[in-house]
Amino acid sequence: MAQARELAESGAVRARLERILDPRLLAFADGGWAGLLHAALLAAAFAPFNLWFLAPFAVVPLLFISRRRPGRLFSMALGVWVGASVFWDWQMLWVWEVSPVGFLPLVAYLSLFPTLFVVLMARLRRRRPGVPVAGAAAVLWVGIEYLRGELLFDGYAWYFVAHPLINLAPALGASVLGAYGVGLAVLAPTLAIIELARSPFNKLCRLQAAACLLLLALALAMGGLARLGPHEESQQVRIALVQTNIPQDNRSAWSHDSRVQTLVLLEEKTREAASQGAQIVVWPETMFPGYFLDQATARSIARNDRLHEEFRFFVETVRQRVLDLSEETGVSIVVGAIAYENFVFEDIDGELRDRFDRSFNSAFLVEGGRLTDQRYDKLHLTPFGEAMPYIEKWPALQQRLLALGARGMSFDLSRGDAPKVLQPSTTGVSLATPICFEITVAKVCRRLVREAPGPVVLVNMTNDGWFGRSDRGREAHLLAARWRAAELGIPVVRAANTGISAAIDAGGRIADRLDTRAPGLLVADVVAAAPRSAQMTVGELPGIAALIGGVLVMVLGLGRRPNGQRPAPPPADTPPDGTREPSTGEERTA
Numbered sequence: 001m002a003q004a005r006e007l008a009e010s011g012a013v014r015a016r017l018e019r020i021l022d023p024r025l026l027a028f029a030d031g032g033w034a035g036l037l038h039a040a041l042l043a044a045a046f047a048p049f050n051l052w053f054l055a056p057f058a059v060v061p062l063l064f065i066s067r068r069r070p071g072r073l074f075s076m077a078l079g080v081w082v083g084a085s086v087f088w089d090w091q092m093l094w095v096w097e098v099s100p101v102g103f104l105p106l107v108a109y110l111s112l113f114p115t116l117f118v119v120l121m122a123r124l125r126r127r128r129p130g131v132p133v134a135g136a137a138a139v140l141w142v143g144i145e146y147l148r149g150e151l152l153f154d155g156y157a158w159y160f161v162a163h164p165l166i167n168l169a170p171a172l173g174a175s176v177l178g179a180y181g182v183g184l185a186v187l188a189p190t191l192a193i194i195e196l197a198r199s200p201f202n203k204l205c206r207l208q209a210a211a212c213l214l215l216l217a218l219a220l221a222m223g224g225l226a227r228l229g230p231h232e233e234s235q236q237v238r239i240a241l242v243q244t245n246i247p248q249d250n251r252s253a254w255s256h257d258s259r260v261q262t263l264v265l266l267e268e269k270t271r272e273a274a275s276q277g278a279q280i281v282v283w284p285e286t287m288f289p290g291y292f293l294d295q296a297t298a299r300s301i302a303r304n305d306r307l308h309e310e311f312r313f314f315v316e317t318v319r320q321r322v323l324d325l326s327e328e329t330g331v332s333i334v335v336g337a338i339a340y341e342n343f344v345f346e347d348i349d350g351e352l353r354d355r356f357d358r359s360f361n362s363a364f365l366v367e368g369g370r371l372t373d374q375r376y377d378k379l380h381l382t383p384f385g386e387a388m389p390y391i392e393k394w395p396a397l398q399q400r401l402l403a404l405g406a407r408g409m410s411f412d413l414s415r416g417d418a419p420k421v422l423q424p425s426t427t428g429v430s431l432a433t434p435i436c437f438e439i440t441v442a443k444v445c446r447r448l449v450r451e452a453p454g455p456v457v458l459v460n461m462t463n464d465g466w467f468g469r470s471d472r473g474r475e476a477h478l479l480a481a482r483w484r485a486a487e488l489g490i491p492v493v494r495a496a497n498t499g500i501s502a503a504i505d506a507g508g509r510i511a512d513r514l515d516t517r518a519p520g521l522l523v524a525d526v527v528a529a530a531p532r533s534a535q536m537t538v539g540e541l542p543g544i545a546a547l548i549g550g551v552l553v554m555v556l557g558l559g560r561r562p563n564g565q566r567p568a569p570p571p572a573d574t575p576p577d578g579t580r581e582p583s584t585g586e587e588r589t590a
Helices: 002-020 023-045 056-065 070-091 094-098 100-127 133-154 163-168 174-198 203-226 248-252 256-275 295-303 309-329 395-405 436-440 442-450 471-488 541-558
Strands: 234-243 280-282 332-341 344-348 351-355 358-367 370-377 430-432 456-463 492-497 502-504 510-513 520-529
Touching: 023 056, 023 070, 023 100, 056 070, 056 100, 056 133, 056 174, 070 100, 070 471, 094 100, 100 133, 100 541, 133 174, 133 203, 133 541, 163 174, 163 471, 174 203, 174 471, 174 541, 234 256, 234 456, 234 502, 256 280, 256 309, 256 520, 295 309, 295 344, 309 332, 309 358, 309 370, 332 456, 430 442, 436 442, 436 456, 436 471, 442 456, 442 471, 456 471, 471 492, 471 502, 471 510, 502 520, 510 520
Parallel strands: 234 280, 234 492, 280 332, 430 456, 456 492
Antiparallel strands: 234 520, 332 358, 344 351, 358 370, 456 520, 492 502, 502 510
16 A cells, blocks of 8 residues: 555656646656666676676666656657767767767767667557567667667677676577677566566566576576587697787877887887797787888889888888797797788879778788788778778768868778688697777677688787777777687687787686786787587577567557557556556657
């Protein structure tokens, strides 16, 4: 009775507020608080707070607010959009330093996804009250994550609800289900139990909770089976990771003095690694301190007597010192540098200008005093960092937008032709080298690993100087690398400019790491293994299934009610005296 009185009183208070205030303002406030609570819970689950257990609960406020009558759905959705944007403001603040013009559109875009979830769930509750809410919500949420992570604007697979659960990922079947499947297996029972707590005597809620808990049990069983038995084909290798600390503003205008200082640091750390028995040394993405590493371009520069002699000397000297370093130390060096096809300097109207057919963000293999013919060219260019999705088809428009939003940058990289692995002669291990953003793209990592003939290590070379002073971005990038290890069942090592360089075991656990924004060296013994993970075959199927389920939710929510079906009953929080939000024209047309 006391609870009934409280509900009646709260309903009466709301009715009085609606007589005083515009109902649209109240709906906006409802959505805003739900979006803000969602943002707070999700932010708390990620670094630097790392309250990982809160991740699945971040969806609860959005599910709760979708119970409201959709008479003011637009106002409520607008509130959710504004409230949820706080999370993306917090996580993407580093973009402001790179492109102030692009920051707000990016935050606005990312905030649309939780808003879409609320709108579709509200419609579903209204049109199909008999649908199991928790299961539908979990499928819809993961389907929307797949839409954001794989399909739109070349994908942005960061900050999924499953990601903070990385320490539980192996047990939850990550090597079978991947991040999408784990998210579904955890989110569904969480929401089902909350729904059951609200209506403990509802038969549908009981059945829904049982089904969702069964899904979790199946995921745990998959995780247990996947971890049975040792790898039949494995090999230990000692890998050294060199961490540079060049801020992005310095990197964009790399002076000769800074290049020389970087060369000295790389030489020093490589020699130190060799003294500790390293067989392979990895430098960060594009941290080759010279201008041209590939032999054809270097020869073209050396023979061009119209170029300044000091420049030609610098190009050849830096390149030769790197080759000599590999011979001196006896290690294989994985070097990040830009590769060119048919690079030449041409005389145009009395000025020398460079021209080339294509350029690539590449990983080179240097060993025995020579540059080998093994090279991996980045396949998946970073959206809005190396290419503009869709817009890149019109280069002139792309350049105008660059001049507006990121002056000084140029998007002239091409995508690699095919996945390739590096095979150093110093070991029998293959190196799959996803570059920078590619470690967050699971399908690219799977393609690379498939090329390995035997034991393989994922080697992520990255320049995280883009994150500026935001270590949150660096931690999220590292988190994605941990997920690739857990999914594929192979170790991952990262060599990162400005950090975080780390060695990660096949279960996604960090074996060792360096501090951020400081130069350093990490030497790790890594057990390379032949990939046998079921995720290599399953791939994105859980995400695709969730997307199909999400489309079904949308169709059910937007379609007409079946003939003879009455409108959904009042929400559970409607007071027993019948007090409820007044009917509006918007509700009648919903």
